[in-house]
Amino acid sequence: MEHKIALLGFGNVLKAFAELLLRKQDYLKQTLDTELKVVGIATNSKGMAINPAGIDLAAALQLVKSGQSLNTLHVGQPVNETFAFIQQVPAEIVLEATVLDPRTGQPALDYVRAALNAGKHVVTANKGPVAFGYRELKALAQSKGLGFFFESTVMDGMPLHSIAREGMLGLQTNRIRGILNSTTNSVLTRLEEGTSFEEAVAEMQRVGLAETDPSNDIDGWDASVKITILANVVMGADLRPSDVDRTGIRNVTAQDAQVAVKAGKHIKLVCEAVREGDKVKTSVRPIPLPLTDPLANITQTASAVTLETDVLPNITLIEGNSSPTTTAYGMLVDALNIGRGRR
Amino acid sequence: MEHKIALLGFGNVLKAFAELLLRKQDYLKQTLDTELKVVGIATNSKGMAINPAGIDLAAALQLVKSGQSLNTLHVGQPVNETFAFIQQVPAEIVLEATVLDPRTGQPALDYVRAALNAGKHVVTANKGPVAFGYRELKALAQSKGLGFFFESTVMDGMPLHSIAREGMLGLQTNRIRGILNSTTNSVLTRLEEGTSFEEAVAEMQRVGLAETDPSNDIDGWDASVKITILANVVMGADLRPSDVDRTGIRNVTAQDAQVAVKAGKHIKLVCEAVREGDKVKTSVRPIPLPLTDPLANITQTASAVTLETDVLPNITLIEGNSSPTTTAYGMLVDALNIGRGRR
Numbered sequence: 001m002e003h004k005i006a007l008l009g010f011g012n013v014l015k016a017f018a019e020l021l022l023r024k025q026d027y028l029k030q031t032l033d034t035e036l037k038v039v040g041i042a043t044n045s046k047g048m049a050i051n052p053a054g055i056d057l058a059a060a061l062q063l064v065k066s067g068q069s070l071n072t073l074h075v076g077q078p079v080n081e082t083f084a085f086i087q088q089v090p091a092e093i094v095l096e097a098t099v100l101d102p103r104t105g106q107p108a109l110d111y112v113r114a115a116l117n118a119g120k121h122v123v124t125a126n127k128g129p130v131a132f133g134y135r136e137l138k139a140l141a142q143s144k145g146l147g148f149f150f151e152s153t154v155m156d157g158m159p160l161h162s163i164a165r166e167g168m169l170g171l172q173t174n175r176i177r178g179i180l181n182s183t184t185n186s187v188l189t190r191l192e193e194g195t196s197f198e199e200a201v202a203e204m205q206r207v208g209l210a211e212t213d214p215s216n217d218i219d220g221w222d223a224s225v226k227i228t229i230l231a232n233v234v235m236g237a238d239l240r241p242s243d244v245d246r247t248g249i250r251n252v253t254a255q256d257a258q259v260a261v262k263a264g265k266h267i268k269l270v271c272e273a274v275r276e277g278d279k280v281k282t283s284v285r286p287i288p289l290p291l292t293d294p295l296a297n298i299t300q301t302a303s304a305v306t307l308e309t310d311v312l313p314n315i316t317l318i319e320g321n322s323s324p325t326t327t328a329y330g331m332l333v334d335a336l337n338i339g340r341g342r343r
Numbered sequence: 344m345e346h347k348i349a350l351l352g353f354g355n356v357l358k359a360f361a362e363l364l365l366r367k368q369d370y371l372k373q374t375l376d377t378e379l380k381v382v383g384i385a386t387n388s389k390g391m392a393i394n395p396a397g398i399d400l401a402a403a404l405q406l407v408k409s410g411q412s413l414n415t416l417h418v419g420q421p422v423n424e425t426f427a428f429i430q431q432v433p434a435e436i437v438l439e440a441t442v443l444d445p446r447t448g449q450p451a452l453d454y455v456r457a458a459l460n461a462g463k464h465v466v467t468a469n470k471g472p473v474a475f476g477y478r479e480l481k482a483l484a485q486s487k488g489l490g491f492f493f494e495s496t497v498m499d500g501m502p503l504h505s506i507a508r509e510g511m512l513g514l515q516t517n518r519i520r521g522i523l524n525s526t527t528n529s530v531l532t533r534l535e536e537g538t539s540f541e542e543a544v545a546e547m548q549r550v551g552l553a554e555t556d557p558s559n560d561i562d563g564w565d566a567s568v569k570i571t572i573l574a575n576v577v578m579g580a581d582l583r584p585s586d587v588d589r590t591g592i593r594n595v596t597a598q599d600a601q602v603a604v605k606a607g608k609h610i611k612l613v614c615e616a617v618r619e620g621d622k623v624k625t626s627v628r629p630i631p632l633p634l635t636d637p638l639a640n641i642t643q644t645a646s647a648v649t650l651e652t653d654v655l656p657n658i659t660l661i662e663g664n665s666s667p668t669t670t671a672y673g674m675l676v677d678a679l680n681i682g683r684g685r686r
Binding site for chain 2: 020024027028031032151157158159162163165166167168169170171172291292294297299302311312313314315316317318319320321325326329332333336337342
């Protein structure tokens with residue numbers, strides 16, 4: 001079975017996707033009898049290309065690496081605007097990983113809506129559409145018999161959403177706790193080692209783990225977006241990131257972290273969603289966790305989530321060593337599952 | 344959608360299944376538009392019953408509780424032998440949880456084969472058929488378009504097999520490490536507290552966590568069966584439990600356990616499957632694990648598994664607090680997935 005796909009964006013994640021697909025295409029053909037063919041790539045600053053016969057991914061990677069435009073790979077009438085691209089590209093599945101405004105979810109939210117309205121399945125690694133528009137987009141996809149998958153939005157390619165979709169049917173999830181932001185978790189590990197908060201953040205910026213304006217991570221925005229996704233998708237809530245009771249780690253000192261360690265605890269930025277009656281309440285805050293809590297031992301860039309349900313009391317998932325490739329894998333598995341009819 | 348199911352066995356697990364189904368039936372109808380109707384129960388010592396209109400599960404539980412036979416719930420021509428029951432029961436899905444001989448997998452292996460040959464989907468919680476006959480039974484099921492699911496064979500209802508089936512497509516798993524036997528893990532926890540090996544085992548026997556002959560757990564047989572299942576299902580091997588390089592915990596002393604703790608480690612009975620070239624090697628042995636290993640912190644009856652793959656470097660799943668209900672849930676979710684067409 002061949003499935004034609006289009007890429008919205010060609011940054012770190014979708015470049016890693018292209019590399020992963022090149023590496024895995026023979027194996028997928030062999031083991032799953034499936035071929036994913038990229039027939040279009042749309043970017044804001046690196047050009048756009050559509051080729052119904054399939055785009056040469058190695059050439060696309062090479063062009064972008066050498067600072068050239070993807071336009072040279074285009075076949076047919078020119079296209080130079082993303083919404084027009086979404087309409088014209090002859091793909092069954094659109095993979096979306098554009099740049100996100102974490103306060104609004106745009107422009108990804110509009111791209112996903114447009115793709116679904118154009119009758120195309122959507123896979124997104126973008127937290128925005130799911131945190132801000134899950135109910136609407138899911139209903140839109142269902143009304144058209146389309147897939148709308150987003151494994152990579154939380155814990156990258158770790159099979160968290162596929163567990164919720166396939167392995168937790170009929171359960172009611174009453175509580176979710178997670179460590180879902182690598183930057184803050186790495187800063188907290190450094191504080192325990194005695195590094196000051198300012199030094200630790202500067203260090204994260206040097207290794208590319210924190211932005212020039214680190215507020216999105218440090219003040220708990222990214223974590224808030226992720227716990228909102230889990231509350232909405234896994235617990236059936238209809239919340240927004242602004243509903244999260246949010247405290248970042250800006251006021252945690254090296255001394256606080258070291259006092260906690262001496263008391264046998266680790267301070268972690270804990271994301272939480274709890275069912276209270278017919279409401280779900282979400283919070284993000286630094287909490288000292290005892291060593292007996294599996295979340296206490298999550299260090300550096302690892303992430304973890306614990307789900308408490310009415311039947312399985314306690315499920316913990318831990319992911320080590322995330323990278324653009326692990327995020328790309330979540331998009332690959334989503335596309336493969338849509339290809340074999342999962343909705 | 345209504346799906347008719349039959350139960351082979353009515354011990355702790357399938358009694359818990361009946362209770363879970365009674366508790367969840369309205370919720371399943373409401374949220375998944377699905378009704379599971381039990382039309383037959385077959386036991387060795389508590390009678391057999393078939394009723395195409397549906398067996399009253401509350402009545403069945405009450406009969407067995409009060410030591411009476413299930414025969415009084417039977418409707419139609421008498422049936423008193425399991426293979427005849429498998430043929431006659433008008434069920435789409437057979438749930439199998441009979442008593443296991445861990446050395447041969449029988450009689451469960453023959454029951455599963457008979458059910459598939461009779462055109463019925465199979466859900467088993469029984470390790471035997473999967474450890475001894477996975478390739479044959481999977482091929483048989485596939486050739487007939489039937490489901491053959493076994494979520495509860497390892498880590499009860501923890502969604503481990505559903506992850507492998509849905510969330511890890513196209514990956515190659517190179518290594519699996521797990522703590523998969525509650526009895527030995529609880530004994531090891533007690534040894535660290537200074538209890539002698541003999542006392543710890545006697546204690547497990549008192550609370551029902553170890554059999555009168557504790558060899559199946561203590562000598563690593565149960566763990567060997569489980570790592571064989573994971574090697575065969577997740578890594579594509581074709582091994583048997585007798586292929587496992589197996590060392591139990593019989594020679595671990597309280598002193599060994601305490602020396603390890605002083606060195607910042609916990610001795611755990613580690614199950615392992617490793618890909619070496621085109622072979623997979625399996626082992627079960629007590630190993631001191633450093634605290635940085637997520638498996639080191641698994642205490643009492645919790646269980647855990649770490650998967651290393653060629654794309655996602657490190658996935659760990661931890662289950663706390665297992666019970667007959669968590670095992671029953673694995674069978675429920677398998678039946679629901681078969682009901683919605685998963686194969």
